[in-house]
Amino acid sequence: MKTLLQARLVNNPLGDPGLFVEFRYEKRALLIDLGDIHRLPPARLLRVTDVFVTHTHMDHFIGFDRLLRVVFGQGKTIRLYGPVNFIENVKGKLAGFTWNLVDRYEESVNLEVTEVHPDRLLKATFRAIDRFQPSNQHELSFDGKTLLDEETIKVETAILEHRVPCLGYAMIEKPRINIDKEKLDVLNLHPGPWLSKFKQMIQENEPGEAETLEVMICDEQGRRSEHRSVEELKRELVVITEGQKIAYITDTVYNEENSERIVNLVRGADRFFCESPFLAEETERARDRCHLTSEQAGLLARRAAVRNLHVFHFSSRHTHQTKQLIQEALSAYRPKSNGGPTSVG
Numbered sequence: 341m342k343t344l345l346q347a348r349l350v351n352n353p354l355g356d357p358g359l360f361v362e363f364r365y366e367k368r369a370l371l372i373d374l375g376d377i378h379r380l381p382p383a384r385l386l387r388v389t390d391v392f393v394t395h396t397h398m399d400h401f402i403g404f405d406r407l408l409r410v411v412f413g414q415g416k417t418i419r420l421y422g423p424v425n426f427i428e429n430v431k432g433k434l435a436g437f438t439w440n441l442v443d444r445y446e447e448s449v450n451l452e453v454t455e456v457h458p459d460r461l462l463k464a465t466f467r468a469i470d471r472f473q474p475s476n477q478h479e480l481s482f483d484g485k486t487l488l489d490e491e492t493i494k495v496e497t498a499i500l501e502h503r504v505p506c507l508g509y510a511m512i513e514k515p516r517i518n519i520d521k522e523k524l525d526v527l528n529l530h531p532g533p534w535l536s537k538f539k540q541m542i543q544e545n546e547p548g549e550a551e552t553l554e555v556m557i558c559d560e561q562g563r564r565s566e567h568r569s570v571e572e573l574k575r576e577l578v579v580i581t582e583g584q585k586i587a588y589i590t591d592t593v594y595n596e597e598n599s600e601r602i603v604n605l606v607r608g609a610d611r612f613f614c615e616s617p618f619l620a621e622e623t624e625r626a627r628d629r630c631h632l633t634s635e636q637a638g639l640l641a642r643r644a645a646v647r648n649l650h651v652f653h654f655s656s657r658h659t660h661q662t663k664q665l666i667q668e669a670l671s672a673y674r675p676k677s678n679g680g681p682t683s684v685g
Contacts, residue, residue: 343584344492344513347611350377353652354659356399357590359613360384361511363492370495372509372588374403385410390488392495393422394590395506396429404433408449412468415447419454421487421497423505426455427464431474439471456507458484458499491543492516493583498605500592502630508592508605513583517542523577530558541570542578587646590615590653593630594640602640609646616651619658620668634665638672649673 342364350358356375362384363369369387371377373394377385385407394400411418420430430453442448448468455462465476488495491514498508517539524531534555541553552567587606592598592615606612618626620635632640634651641649651669654662 343610344516345511345584345586347511347586347613349613349650349652350375350379353616353654353662353665354656356402357394357615357653358400358403359586359588361586362387370511371407373400373590374407375399375401377403377406382410386414386416388418389416390495391418391420392487392497392507392509393420393426394508394588395423395502395504396426397591400591401429404430408433411449413445413448415449417450417452419452421454421456421507423456423499423507427453427462427474427477430466434466434472439468442468442471445469454487456487456497456499456505457482461487496605498601500589500601501595501598502591502593506591508587508589508602510585510587510605510609512585515583516581518579518581519577520579527576528557528559529577530556530563532556538570538573538577542574584610586611586613588613589632589640591631593627594632594636599640599643603644606640606646607644609644611648611650612641612644612646613650613652614641614669615653616665616669617653617655617658619661619664620672634668635672638669638674641669641673642675 344364345361346364347359347361350360357373358375358377359372360380361370361372367387368389369384371388371391374391388407422429430451445468450468451466453464453466459482461480461482463478463480464474466472466474485496486494487497493514494512496510496512500506500508519535534553538553551570553570553573554565555568557564557566585608587609589602589606614637615632616634616637617631618633620633623633626633637651638649649669651666654665658665
């Protein structure tokens with residue numbers, strides 16, 4: 341079964357960080373980080389509904405202007421998420437332009453901005469029709485983890501240390517409920533609105549043994565409705581496909597507290613995108629700049645038992661040592677003494 345989310349880095353590992361995550365069956369996409377995004381054509385940027393920013397250093401946020409330029413005038417609402425002071429950062433970006441005529445446009449753009457604190461979420465809306473003055477500012481409770489929880493996906497976060505708060509992200513596809521169409525024919529069940537109701541019942545709660553559902557039967561006696569056990573229908577018809585987990589970590593220091601937060605966030609990820617700016621021998625340099633080495637990226641991936649590791653955000657000083665960075669991450673991630681996970685790239 342094909343996965344719902346398709347993720348790829350916006351740039352090569354030496355370019356600005358960014359992950360473009362596209363929905364396979366929808367014209368929708370998510371972005372993690374807003375570095376240089378000129379490689380993404382307007383048609384793809386117009387699919388973006390949510391942007392998750394780790395922090396607002398230039399190489400992670402300079403693409404804000406590009407995204408705004410593309411979506412402006414399209415009548416879209418974009419949700420943006422970021423760390424402490426993120427609302428002020430967005431406000432400052434918008435204040436750099438003159439908006440004296442923007443209220444003349446019927447269709448423009450709305451930005452719904454969420455700022456992540458350890459114990460709460462701060463929210464503000466910036467509407468073009470209001471000349472991007474902040475409105476609807478309010479505070480929500482926060483469980484310290486879940487930012488987005490929809491029917492098909494959930495997005496979780498962790499607050500990490502980069503001398504400023506820096507967010508890590510994990511995107512989790514929820515299990516998909518599929519109906520075995522061959523079994524429908526075998527059981528003489530005719531598709532109809534009852535199938536949607538059936539799937540909703542399975543998604544919302546585990547059906548009790550006595551719970552029934554009116555279904556449509558179609559056999560040699562004709563078409564008719566009957567009540568069938570939901571639990572029995574589930575056993576006969578439902579195929580549940582586990583979704584994938586995509587995790588993204590960049591710009592953070594390797595220490596005990598941070599490592600624990602990273603491992604808890606990315607544990608079991610099918611694809612783990614992790615920064616690796618420095619060589620293993622540059623541990624002190626990496627610590628001073630609050631970044632990871634290639635070896636540390638591999639160690640975190642192994643501790644978290646991820647299935648695939650993708651290292652990126654290489655320092656420009658290592659332009660000609662990219663193979664070494666990858667190999668060092670691989671050696672720590674998949675020791676020769678065991679089979680280990682599957683790949684580094």
